[in-house]
Amino acid sequence: MAMKEDMGDAEISNPRGLAITSTFNVDPADNLTGYKAFTAGAFNFRRDEYFAHITTPKGSHVISVDAFLRALMRDVAWGFFYGTVNFDTVFGTTNYYGEVDMFYGSLNEAFTAEGRDFVERFKSDELMDIFKQMISDWTIEGYDPFAAPQETGTPWGVKDGDNDVAVERQRVTARRMVGLPGDTPVRTDENGFPVNRMFADVDQSQPEVHVEPGFEHEVSAFNLFGYLSRSDVTWNPSVCSVVKDSLFCPTTEEYILPVEHGNDRCEWFIQMSDGISWNIKDGETGRPKALVDMKAGDVACMPADIRHQGFSPKRSMLLVWENGSPMLPDLIRDGKAPNVSVQF
Numbered sequence: 001m002a003m004k005e006d007m008g009d010a011e012i013s014n015p016r017g018l019a020i021t022s023t024f025n026v027d028p029a030d031n032l033t034g035y036k037a038f039t040a041g042a043f044n045f046r047r048d049e050y051f052a053h054i055t056t057p058k059g060s061h062v063i064s065v066d067a068f069l070r071a072l073m074r075d076v077a078w079g080f081f082y083g084t085v086n087f088d089t090v091f092g093t094t095n096y097y098g099e100v101d102m103f104y105g106s107l108n109e110a111f112t113a114e115g116r117d118f119v120e121r122f123k124s125d126e127l128m129d130i131f132k133q134m135i136s137d138w139t140i141e142g143y144d145p146f147a148a149p150q151e152t153g154t155p156w157g158v159k160d161g162d163n164d165v166a167v168e169r170q171r172v173t174a175r176r177m178v179g180l181p182g183d184t185p186v187r188t189d190e191n192g193f194p195v196n197r198m199f200a201d202v203d204q205s206q207p208e209v210h211v212e213p214g215f216e217h218e219v220s221a222f223n224l225f226g227y228l229s230r231s232d233v234t235w236n237p238s239v240c241s242v243v244k245d246s247l248f249c250p251t252t253e254e255y256i257l258p259v260e261h262g263n264d265r266c267e268w269f270i271q272m273s274d275g276i277s278w279n280i281k282d283g284e285t286g287r288p289k290a291l292v293d294m295k296a297g298d299v300a301c302m303p304a305d306i307r308h309q310g311f312s313p314k315r316s317m318l319l320v321w322e323n324g325s326p327m328l329p330d331l332i333r334d335g336k337a338p339n340v341s342v343q344f
């Protein structure tokens with residue numbers, strides 16, 4: 001997703017002081033359901049016809065498998081993303097960029113107050129390998145966890161084929177900007193990106209660019225609304241332009257953000273069309289903090305210490321603006337950078 005590949009030479013932080021766990025296992029397909037089970041450290045993952053089951057030494061947890069697969073898809077595609085990916089109010093991952101904490105109840109005040117929380121730390125590439133095997137095995141033919149519910153089949157039932165074409169989509173990570181020579185291309189009918197059903201009215205004309213000779217590789221422009229109208233996935237902010245650590249990550253949204261994203265830095269939202277309602281909670285405890293209704297043209301900045309989940313009743317366009325600096329999480333944790341981008 002919105003991650004730059006190079007996180008620099010910053011030392012990997014480990015606020016909980018956890019040792020790395022490197023035990024993994026994949027159980028053969030279950031005789032009844034046909035699905036494999038997966039173990040990472042003391043976490044075990046199993047799916048049946050309707051649910052994903054997670055067991056830990058401190059308790060077990062059940063998530064509807066459609067919600068679980070949509071969240072797992074984002075965690076995989078985004079490389080554990082910035083900060084925390086809460087699959088729901090109980091289970092999730094926190095990214096330390098090279099290493100990752102996987103937790104049960106650790107960011108839920110009710111669980112921590114009762115000592116029912118559990119967390120283990122993994123090397124990111126090792127846990128990612130298990131997650132990728134899980135999304136591949138548990139996604140059946142006809143179900144696309146990236147798609148809006150009205151644009152995909154269902155995930156229910158016993159093992160029946162796969163949809164690796166969908167779950168192995170390559171995320172867009174422009175090195176400079178979409179459309180520049182050698183960079184990620186503009187979307188067209190011809191390269192497999194037709195206009196989405198909800199964006200049939202979006203102008204598809206492209207800007208005319210007249211470049212002084214010698215600057216052909218430096219000057220470019222494209223129709224961002226047209227580009228987003230052709231996105232085939234939802235809730236997948238992708239890097240479309242890069243200026244040093246400033247990353248523009250526009251995305252199209254429909255239905256519910258499949259995760260509660262817990263920020264480890266400030267994050268700007270510009271609502272480009274339609275509307276999204278955001279449910280904002282405290283990042284550490286899950287206590288409710290705010291509801292933010294964004295209409296087209298509205299701008300908001302999510303603080304660095306919250307989690308947020310969006311609800312988009314129609315497919316809408318959202319520009320997510322990230323600061324990709326690897327220094328930020330530690331500066332904020334150490335109190336050297338503020339939790340908010342603007343103070344009035």
Ligand SMILES: [Fe+2]
Binds near residue numbers: 261263267308
């Ligand atoms: Fe976010």
